[in-house]
């Protein structure tokens with residue numbers, strides 16, 4: 255009988271990130287290289303994360319398989335999924351080639367189980383945390399040196415480039431806190447990686463609120479939507495060239511200085527411009543709806559209302575991704591008043607349990 259070889263397994267979690275400088279446009283579709291740099295804040299993993307277990311076993315037969323929220327799918331069914339797994343397997347094979355004592359895990363079938371601890375009905379993209387968790391789980395399973403690097407090490411950025419092959423925004427979920435995705439200049443994508451700007455502990459007063467306006471699937475997928483934008487929008491070309499570089503600089507400075515006014519203004523203007531280039535796309539893409547726009551008006555009015563003892567220009571900032579749901583960033587002192595305003599102007603529908611309507615605020619983590 256064959257001696258039974260050990261199986262290996264690794265379990266990790268990865269966080270959700272919400273961009274404050276938006277990624278929208280690719281210069282290379284297969285390597286997922288962006289037309290502009292972007293920057294995000296990570297939401298606390300205590301509340302929102304993808305949890306992924308990867309297992310390699312010499313006795314597994316059949317195909318590499320992913321159970322995503324319980325549903326099995328061969329990993330070869332998705333080109334992006336296959337690209338990510340193949341890239342990590344190649345890194346493991348290179349390690350094995352240089353050290354004959356290592357188990358030949360790269361030859362074994364892998365099973366991956368991935369779950370989000372937030373309902374898809376939260377209206378938050380799960381591809382970012384999902385691909386980040388997949389890459390980190392496989393890197394740990396394969397005991398890659400990059401996986402041993404903490405968030406301050408270069409290994410994490412190297413892994414972020416592999417998450418990028420799954421979904422662009424996923425590269426920003428390999429870190430916590432405030433994270434830049436530098437677009438890079440190389441054609442092979444080696445410098446199109448995520449880099450930490452500041453850890454979450456740097457700015458503990460900043461909170462995020464997720465306002466679910468509509469929990470259905472979006473009409474136009476990000477991948478095809480941004481393709482049409484790059485092909486048809488002249489305004490987008492102006493954004494890539496003349497607007498985003500300065501905003502990346504301003505945003506990093508705002509975060510490092512914990513300057514909420516600069517952070518808020520840049521965040522809101524960049525959300526507006528992202529939706530403007532969607533409108534400038536032909537045929538146009540509409541992600542905001544009337545409720546989204548009413549929330550923008552409410553935030554604008556609240557910011558214009560003086561609060562005794564507060565000297566800042568802004569008290570809350572909105573941002574919207576490829577859908578109608580709002581994410582608000584705000585200093586902790588304004589969480590209660592803003593939630594009270596939201597409840598007043600957008601009372602809970604009678605068919606939604608109060609606990610679902612009014613969950614805890616999300617910490618930026």
Ligand code: 2P0
Nearest residue numbers: 273276277421422423476477575576
């Ligand atoms: C972002 N979004 O920066 C922007 C803002 C949506 C609006 O990244 O084609 O799902 O997989 O690279 O990452 C959504 O795009 O697109 C996105 P692919 P992805 O968060």
